[in-house]
Amino acid sequence: MRSRLKAEGSTRSSLQPRTFSLQPAERLIVALDFTAAGPALAIARRLRGLVRTVKVGSVLFTACGPPIIARLRALGFAVMLDLKFHDIPSTVEHSCEAAAQHRVALLTVHACGEPAMLEAAVRGIRTGARRVGARRPKVLGVTVLTSVEDRAASGVMRLATRAHAAGCDGVVASVHEADALRRRFESRFIIVCPGIRLAADRDDQRRVATPRQALANGADWLVVGRPITAARDPRSAVRQVLSEMEDATRC
Numbered sequence: 001m002r003s004r005l006k007a008e009g010s011t012r013s014s015l016q017p018r019t020f021s022l023q024p025a026e027r028l029i030v031a032l033d034f035t036a037a038g039p040a041l042a043i044a045r046r047l048r049g050l051v052r053t054v055k056v057g058s059v060l061f062t063a064c065g066p067p068i069i070a071r072l073r074a075l076g077f078a079v080m081l082d083l084k085f086h087d088i089p090s091t092v093e094h095s096c097e098a099a100a101q102h103r104v105a106l107l108t109v110h111a112c113g114e115p116a117m118l119e120a121a122v123r124g125i126r127t128g129a130r131r132v133g134a135r136r137p138k139v140l141g142v143t144v145l146t147s148v149e150d151r152a153a154s155g156v157m158r159l160a161t162r163a164h165a166a167g168c169d170g171v172v173a174s175v176h177e178a179d180a181l182r183r184r185f186e187s188r189f190i191i192v193c194p195g196i197r198l199a200a201d202r203d204d205q206r207r208v209a210t211p212r213q214a215l216a217n218g219a220d221w222l223v224v225g226r227p228i229t230a231a232r233d234p235r236s237a238v239r240q241v242l243s244e245m246e247d248a249t250r251c
Contacts, residue, residue, distance in 0.1 A: 096121045
């Protein structure tokens, strides 16, 4: 147990303020959207050495609880906790305080929440990180989900502005809004883009794009799930994503 805790304590987030010096492997987040720990950890082990950061969403977290974060960190991964907190300010504050104590690198809150809620999230993160002597996780405001049709995207800028004013570190937004967001906000405001696909299959996502398009539009980090985790060879799929990202950064 002591060795596991030591390994977890030595894990440092690969997520730093936006800079083009970051390598593609540092800008890729693999979504582990599984219903049990076994397959999630199996994929994570296969991707060690290629991927720095993995995402734990509501399905995996509900199925496995905080121990899944500890086990992924023990494998050397930084963790994005994607629970999209949205509640009254005091509840969100305490939830974020608890999340920070799990030493996650990123966590999400819904940007459609009131400004007081977003401010409470930032406050809770600081308190939780300070309590365990950890680096403060980045707080991302989720704007419009990529499963929503284009006509709902008009509110993205409004929600991003709200998150920025509340002290959030960045937003989760579609690639299709990334260019406008990058022009609107300074470079240190993080843009994380889900809905990344390598082929025409969009699954239940509507507003999707390739890794090349995402980086060209100003995205900092890309979240890729099923194109990697459902692939016959996940490592090969990661290499394909990274290759596209490398091509984009050379342009």
